[in-house]
Amino acid sequence: MIVTGNDPEEVKKLEAHLSSVFEMKDLGGLKYFLGIEVARSKEGISLSQRKYVVDLLIETGLLACQPADTPMEQNHKLAEYPDQVPTNKERYQRLVGKLIYLSHTRLDIAYAVSVVSQFMHAPSEDHMHAVHRILRYLKTNPGKGIMFSKNNHTDIAGYTDADWAGSITDRRSTSGYFTFVGGNLVTWRSKKQKVVARSSAEAEYRGMAHGVCEMLWLRHLMKDLGFKPKHAMNLYCDNKAAIDIAHNPVQHDRTKHVEVDRHFIKEKLESETINMPHVRTEDQLADILTKAVSGKVFHSSLDKLGMRDIYSPT
Structure with a gap:
């Protein structure tokens, strides 16, 4: 069990109460939990x-x-x-x-x-x-x-991407997203979509909807923790067609099959909960969640995502 909080006295009271009910002892600062190693340094916390x-x-x-x-x-x-x-x-x-x-x-x-x-x-x-x-x-x-560093903000941002018809078996697309809080990577997902997309814009749009849902969940979580959002959340996408559909209120034949996702994303744009800036394909970090890329692109993305090996010799 991990016990955490910003009030040391309350933490001690909780530990004392748990000790009175269960047989347990305080193992000190968190270092190892269910196979996950936690290391602290001046740079931050590494998992x-x-x-x-x-x-x-x-x-x-x-x-x-x-x-x-x-x-x-x-x-x-x-x-x-x-x-x-x-x-x-x-x-x-x-x-x-x-x-x-x-x-x-x-x-x-x-x-x-x-x-x-x-x-x-x-x-x-x-x-x-x-x-x-x-x-x-x-x-x-x-x-x-993953390295978590202390930054001077708690802004939420995300990257979303999709590989259209990438599956040889059923031609379904694979979508993926990364989400950041305060400049630190916190969640990610790579998953094959449930239906076949008829265009790359549709595949990107479905992946975009998943990314928006994840960012909204993080936004609510941050509110519960006492961190009120100060800015709209940026969701970076490299597909201009999907971004145009999100901003265009006019219905088109090519968007009818993603109508629910279209209205969902449009609602969040109009309320200024999210922004959708375009990002160049070479700067799309979520690319490594949707396809197997070259070694150069792969390792460049990992560096930008904050992955470190604190055990490797410097």
Whole structure:
């Protein structure tokens, strides 16, 4: 159990009450919780799962493997094929399950894990190779994690992107978003959309709606914590067509199938809850949540997102 608060006396009273009901003791400052390691420094607070990664590599016999530069091969063709060679289903599901838990602090494997988790019901050897590549990538920086630094604001911002018809199996799009509070990355998601999008603008628009929902939830959470919003939230998107649809009150044939999302986003724009500035494709951080990119783009995005390995030698 983690006990936190800004009133030390109230924290002590709560701990005393819990101790009277349950058998427990105070372990001091938070350092390790459910596989997540917490480290504090002058730069800020770092969250990582280094021991969890090392234990996973030992379990799979890949501790001495050849590292991979990225978690997934660019332009991969992972799908379900009639002639695919099956692999051990239980082992595959166990490994993917552990990788899903690891993605709580490792946003760099979020897209790769979302892809391999789509084949849990009938994994093949190619799917298992993809899982092993994720593990070989983790070997490169097992201590990589998220750094939370103290900044002079609590503004909420987000990046949203979608890869139109990226799935070979059913041509559904993959959407993803990153959200920031006070300049620090707090939530992210990479997920295949539930329906087939008929245009890239539609795919981007559906992904945009998910990003807006997440940012609104964070806005309400910050209000509950006593931080009233001072500015409209910026949601960065690299698709001009989707941004134009959001601002245009006129109905078009191409927007009828996203009508609910269109009115939802339009309402938030008119109330000045959100802004939707355009961002260049090369500056779109959410790109790594929707597709497998090159090593150069991948590592450049991770640096901008604030991922650090505090265990690596300087």
